[in-house]
Amino acid sequence: MPKGLITRFIVALNHLIADQNMVWKSGVVLEREETRAEVIEDYAKHKISVRVAGRNTRGLLAIVDDQLERIHRSFPPLRYEKYLPCNCEGCKNLADPYAYKLSELRDFAKTGDQIQCRISRKLVDAAALIEDLFPGKPTRVSIRREQPQAPEPEPKKEVFVSYKWTDESKAIVDQIEKALSTAGIALVRDKNEVKYKDSIQGFMERIGRGKSIVVVLSKGYLESKSCMFELTEIADRKDIRDRVFPIVLEDANIYDGVGRLDYIAYWEDKEKTLDGRMKKVAGANLAGIREELDLYAKIRATIAGIVETLADMNALSPEQHRGSNFQELERALKVRLTE
Numbered sequence: 001m002p003k004g005l006i007t008r009f010i011v012a013l014n015h016l017i018a019d020q021n022m023v024w025k026s027g028v029v030l031e032r033e034e035t036r037a038e039v040i041e042d043y044a045k046h047k048i049s050v051r052v053a054g055r056n057t058r059g060l061l062a063i064v065d066d067q068l069e070r071i072h073r074s075f076p077p078l079r080y081e082k083y084l085p086c087n088c089e090g091c092k093n094l095a096d097p098y099a100y101k102l103s104e105l106r107d108f109a110k111t112g113d114q115i116q117c118r119i120s121r122k123l124v125d126a127a128a129l130i131e132d133l134f135p136g137k138p139t140r141v142s143i144r145r146e147q148p149q150a151p152e153p154e155p156k157k158e159v160f161v162s163y164k165w166t167d168e169s170k171a172i173v174d175q176i177e178k179a180l181s182t183a184g185i186a187l188v189r190d191k192n193e194v195k196y197k198d199s200i201q202g203f204m205e206r207i208g209r210g211k212s213i214v215v216v217l218s219k220g221y222l223e224s225k226s227c228m229f230e231l232t233e234i235a236d237r238k239d240i241r242d243r244v245f246p247i248v249l250e251d252a253n254i255y256d257g258v259g260r261l262d263y264i265a266y267w268e269d270k271e272k273t274l275d276g277r278m279k280k281v282a283g284a285n286l287a288g289i290r291e292e293l294d295l296y297a298k299i300r301a302t303i304a305g306i307v308e309t310l311a312d313m314n315a316l317s318p319e320q321h322r323g324s325n326f327q328e329l330e331r332a333l334k335v336r337l338t339e
């Protein structure tokens with residue numbers, strides 16, 4: 001709320017100051033046609049109170065109201081609401097009677113309805129209350145300014161991270177999280193490493209929303225069922241080159257053909273072992289095993305392509321990232337998030 005609002009009001013109506021001296025820092029008494037209006041600003045409560053008494057309360061109130069409107073209009077972000085004090089038996093003698101929003105009173109008055117006082121709980125005639133500004137009776141109008149509405153929050157900038165729950169990877173993810181948070185980007189990470197079957201739905205939703213995903217590749221990641229499930233789902237979304245920001249740990253060893261072949265062999269072996277075991281088991285638990293076997297087959301079939309793509313993406317090593325405090329990653333993510 002801008003300071004000086006009451007000051008501007010006083011300056012504008014300077015010619016009406018009662019006795020030419022009834023003015024102080026946060027208020028003023030105005031006089032016109034044997035009528036006085038006291039206008040006080042309660043800065044802390046965002047409130048301006050007006051009390052009018054005398055022969056022509058309506059006339060003076062109209063002048064005060066008009067001037068307050070003008071000043072408020074010159075501060076476009078200010079929203080304000082006018083209140084009228086309740087005139088019920090319970091409120092009459094209260095220093096702080098219940099106050100109705102003028103807009104609400106008008107709305108009730110239009111249809112001739114009564115409105116309930118929240119202090120006495122009695123019903124009050126809305127139209128009569130608005131009209132209740134006759135001479136002799138002190139009338140108070142409070143103009144309560146509401147805080148300007150907060151601007152629409154910007155769409156949240158989120159980056160997902162897929163990583164193996166190991167000390168080394170966690171430490172890197174912690175660092176990335178810290179670096180990104182200073183840029184206003186939230187890193188969305190699993191609190192726990194979820195079992196791939198439990199996480200399908202949630203993960204699909206996350207990935208659906210996720211414009212970008214940081215993938216921390218390590219040997220452990222590439223040999224983990226749940227991590228590879230995530231990676232195959234990410235890769236299924238096609239635009240992997242735009243979405244994925246890989247960080248490749250040294251032990252991932254994906255930059256030469258032999259290293260990549262080792263992973264294919266690893267998953268081929270997993271598949272064969274499980275397949276062999278399945279043939280010895282009959283009946284009840286086959287459905288779960290079948291599902292797992294399908295996953296292994298999928299991983300084996302896609303790992304070569306995914307890993308080659310990721311290896312080809314010119315990812316920085318963790319050392320290079322750390323050296324720049326992840327600035328390169330931050331810059332790339334910012335570009336991606338504003339696309």
Ligand SMILES: [Zn+2]
Nearest residue numbers: 086088091117
């Ligand atoms: Zn009342």
